[in-house]
Amino acid sequence: MRDLLRPIVVAPMAGGPSTADLVIAAGQAGALGFLAAGYKTPEAVEAEVRSVRGACSGYGVNLFVPLPPPPDVAAVERYREALRPEAERYGVDLPPVRLTDDDHFASKVEIAVEYRVPLVSFTFGVPPVEAVRALRAAGSAVLITVTSGEEARRALAVEPDGLIAQGGEAGGHSATFSPAAYRGDRGVRAVLAEVLTVTDLPVIAAGGAGARGAVPGLLAAGAAAVQCGTAFVLADEAGTRPAQRAAMLSGEPAETVVTRAFTGQPARALRNRFVAAYSSLAPVGYPAIHHLTAPIRAAAARLGDASALNLWAGVGHAGAHAAPVATLVDRLQE
Ligand SMILES: Cc1cc2nc3c(=O)[nH]c(=O)nc-3n(C[C@H](O)[C@H](O)[C@H](O)COP(=O)(O)O)c2cc1C
Known part of the structure; x- marks a missing residue:
């Protein structure tokens, strides 16, 4: 597993930024x-694997672990009502509440097994042990993302090959197993140190490592590699939506917060109008909330309107550059 790692991991970024070209x-x-x-269909994932595997020796695929239905369905219904003005604003219908969706998990695991994808990482929880075993038997190394030492202990139970220690600075969804309590206020240094106390497996650090000197610092602190997302959102090869690129380049909105407003799972995003209006109302419930807000986000994207888009970004967003x-x-290795 360690031989597959490189000091810098370009994070998986679902929703557009990660393209085969970027990988x-x-x-x-x-x-x-x-x-x-x-979010992708199995066919789209397979096509990407096919284009990447011949072009580079080492690469990985990241999967969302299916979550149980939301704990409070009435709260999801209430949030749907709260979103009505937003639906009217964008001239879209709110879909009926859809409580579950496994994101074609089993088919995606099968694709990774069939193509012997070198590394497979998971977020949103501990994957089923059968999936981990099937992947490892096919020769894939398995990584599970965690946000604390306690989550690391739970992840180790299914015998992965390594862990990803994600700090609260990280842009995009948190991998937290406790979405109701998660605030994103524990930094990557603290999470990494805690995870390293419970395992000797390789641990990749993730979160806020875009600043000069941060990557070497985390490697010196014991990380086997450092996974960066925000630093690559503006990469030339990324498929980031034009409205997000424009927002990040303009510096507006200027701050990030952890919010469940878009998907029901805590995620760090630029604090735009939608985040300000709905964060306090949004319950726990991925993917139910993701499906509810999807038409609003799609309409906003069509209009190039960043005020209702999920502008995933970490605390280091102001340091992101547009470049190959x-x-x-x-730059990250300096
Ligand atoms: C736009 C965006 C999308 C992301 N999507 C995913 C994803 O699909 N799966 C995942 O495991 N992590 C995802 N992440 C989180 C990254 O894996 C990583 O933890 C994070 O980017 C590290 O912090 P940084 O953004 O400060 O570099 C995403 C991050 C961003 C910025």
Whole structure:
């Protein structure tokens, strides 16, 4: 497993930024890229695996672990009512509440097994032990993302090959197993140190490592590699939506917060109008809330309106640059 790692991991970023081109360019630049399987059809994931596997030796695929139905269904219904003005604003219908959706988990695991994907990482919880065993038997190394030492202990029970220690600075969804309590206020240094006390397996650090010197610092603190997302959102090869690129380049909105407003799972995003209006109302419930807000986000994206888009970004968003991946990888290692 350690031989597959590179000091810099270009994070999987579902929802557009991660493209096959981004992963290939990461590999060519001496980093390790991950395809983001989340939200995609199995066919789309397979097509991406096929284009990447011949072009770079090391790469990974990231999967969302299916979550149980929301704990409070009435709260999801109430949130649907609260979103009505937003639906009217964008001229869309709110879909009926859909409580579960496993994101084609089993088919995506099968694809990873069939193509012997070198590394498979998981977020949102502990994957079923059968999936871990099938992947490892096929020769894939399995990584599970955690946000605390306690989550690390739970993840180790299914015998992965390594862990990803995600700090609260991280952009995008948190991997937290406790979405009701998660605030994103524990930094990557603290999470990494805690995880290293419970395992000797390789631990990849993730969160806020875009600043100069941060990657070498986390490697010196014991990380086997450092996974960066926000630093690559503006990469030339990324498929980031134009409205998000424009917002990040303009510096507006200027701050990030952890919010469940878009998907029901805590995620760090730029604090735009939607975040300000709905964060206090949004219950726990991925993917129910993700499906509820999808038409609003799609309409906003069509209009190039960043005020209702999920602008996933970490605390280091102001340091993100538009440049080829190779340039960004070099800069992170300085
Ligand atoms: C736009 C965006 C999308 C993300 N999507 C995923 C994802 O699909 N799966 C995942 O495991 N992590 C995802 N993440 C989190 C990253 O894996 C990583 O933890 C994070 O980017 C590290 O912190 P940083 O953003 O400060 O570099 C995403 C992050 C961003 C910024």
